[in-house]
Amino acid sequence: MANNLTRFNPFGDLTGTETWRDFEDIFRRVPVVGSLAGNTPPSIRLDVNENEQAYQVSAEVPGIKKEDVHVSVEGNVVTIRVESRREQEEKDGDTLLRSERYYGVQTRRFSLAQDIDESQASAKCENGILELILPKKKGGAGAKKLEVR
Template identity: 60%
Template sequence: MANNLTRFNPFGDLARFDAFRDFEDMFKNFPLGGASAGQAAVPRINLDVSESDQAYVVKAEAPGAKKEDVKVTVDGNAVTIRIETRQENQEKQGETVLRSERYYGVQTRRFTLAHDIDDARAAARYQDGILELTLPKKADGGGAKVLQIT
């Protein structure tokens, strides 16, 4: 019977107290209101990466971006995609402006691949909101190169 007894410690829970234990969960489903209500979410660069024996093919979503606002940098096996986004919304009633909103942002996505990229043969193409990168593999290393988007 004595083996089933445990000593009660009234301060045991305080010794294990972690003030930030559930901090992230507290804001998980918190509804945003005020100035940010009704605004579209900031887009994210989503990627599809496929690999063959000779090259990687990367398809990135960049809806609404202009070709001149997209920049791709290749450095060894690291690839960086940078997209500037500008958006203006204006509501008018006749000649009176009721609401005017502007958004400017830069989205960046950087990832590394298993093999170094042959930047001399790498190519980038942007059409219908999709950026397609063809990144041939190479055996030796090299410096960084900014790709020209066609």
């Protein structure tokens, strides 16, 4: 009878799954109903390209006026802040049944490998795309690359 015993591991089935690695994704899959649905602000999505002289950043800011976009650069840290406002349109006899558009402030902050020359940096916003040209500071060493042994 002792030869038929096996060791029980309660976590054995969980170790091979991707579920724990994408733990946050579990909660995104759960449908939210009622007043909680749609209240999370969308994230500012961006692309960052680099060449020897500068970084080029393209950020999606759909429906935002350029007056409501604020960009700040401090050393190698870039902060993009956009504010979307609800336009008050009241029409006689109309009732708002559902509003899925987000109104509020969105912020995206990221750091780059090298300090930015703030005096030469430029920003342009057209057709829902914010374009940043962020020249690298001259003489800056940037990130130190380590040799892996």
